Amino acid sequence: MQITPQYRKTQHTPKINQPAFKGLMRLDPKTYAPLDSWFFRDYNTLKAAADEIKYTFPQGAEVLDYACSNGEETISLKSLLPDEKYKIIGYDTSESALKLARRGVYTVFSHWHDSFLLPEAYPNRAEQPLKTGFYRIMEETLPEPQDRLINNKKSYFNLKNRLPGFIESFFRITPDKKDEIDIRRGSIGNLDKYRSQTSKPLGAVFFRNALYQICGNDLNETLEQRKISRFSYDKKAIIEDFVDKLYSRLDRGGIFVIGDHIKDHLFLADKMTPDEETIYFKDTPFFNRLDDRHKKVPFIRLFKESPLKTALEKGNRFTPVGYSTTHLVAGGKKMTVPTIWKILK
Ligand SMILES: C[S@@+](CC[C@H](N)C(=O)[O-])C[C@H]1O[C@@H](n2cnc3c(N)ncnc32)[C@H](O)[C@@H]1O
DSSP, rough: BOOOOOSSSSOOOOOTTOOOOOHHHHOOOOTTTBOOOOOTTTHHHHHHHHHHHHHHHHTTTTOOOOETTTTHHHHHHHHSOOOOOEEEEEEEEHHHHHHHHHTTTTEEEEEEEEEGGTTTTOOOTTTTHHHHHHHHHHHHHEGGGGGSSSSHHHHHHHHHHHHHTTTEEEEEEOGGGGGGSSSOOGGGGGGGGGOOSSSSEEEEEEEESSHHHHHHHHHHHHHHOOOOOOOOOOHHHHHHHHHHHHHHHTTTOOOOOOOSSSGGGGBOOTTOOGGGGEEGGGTTTOTTOOOOOHOOTTEEEEEEBBBHHHHHGGOOOOEEEEEEOOOOOOOOOOOOEEEEEEEEE
């Protein structure tokens, strides 16, 4: 993200009465990295990406879904690309997330982003095809005792107790479709070593809402807890190395898809970032003078332009073809940001 007024402020209709609950709300017990995900997260991006893949690769393609977490993203993708000519492989590094993905049992709650999937919900016109696609792969199920531990207990009871008409349903992948959801252990850092499973082109790499975990971009935490990470990552070098690997592996016309989380777009400067490439938080459109969390840290240094955007655009290797909106947890202002990047070879 380039922090200039050219970033359009967008109109966004917030979901009604959204309680404070973040998807799965689970932390990896070893790394404490958040594993949160939910079905059809940032649907506009998912749909545009699936359409782009179908248009560019009518003969089929491989799709790598890195940072697939518990598999909800991989299932969402499969339901948007149901034809078996699209081979989707979900990868993650967290054993805890992979265990859930391999088990394939999920909860859907009322009053959440994916609550339109509940059997008794009335989806709007845009959501109806998603619900139909979802039920082609998933079915309602009764939970076994281990499935009751899928969610973080504190968040779960907080939500349940605050919402009088709270509904919770369990789903699983239908047994005849289980083989279509391919989940493996793997890091995006090894993307250059990926060997095709089929003779099809590598049409897409997803790495949504996870880049901050490989380069320590803990912006919201800094704002909310005034905590500045003790570790200093060279974000620019990490990201440039990653983009080189991506460029070497994706086939012509392929896409790279990132998340709509602010941490995929707005980056904290590190010790290595020269001053001329930085901007103070107080001088960005994200700064909210009325918010106490913001007022405490006006002089945090941020990258003027997202190092990911800079690396992708370097040498005209990628161009943005799809957008979403993002915002700071403590800010409220929504900005349009590129989430789908197409390779230009
Ligand atoms: C916040 S979750 C996002 C899940 C999903 N992509 C989404 O947007 O809903 C971040 C995930 O990234 C995974 N992750 C972190 N580093 C990774 C890496 N190097 N390669 C693959 N996955 C990674 C974590 O284990 C976690 O499951």
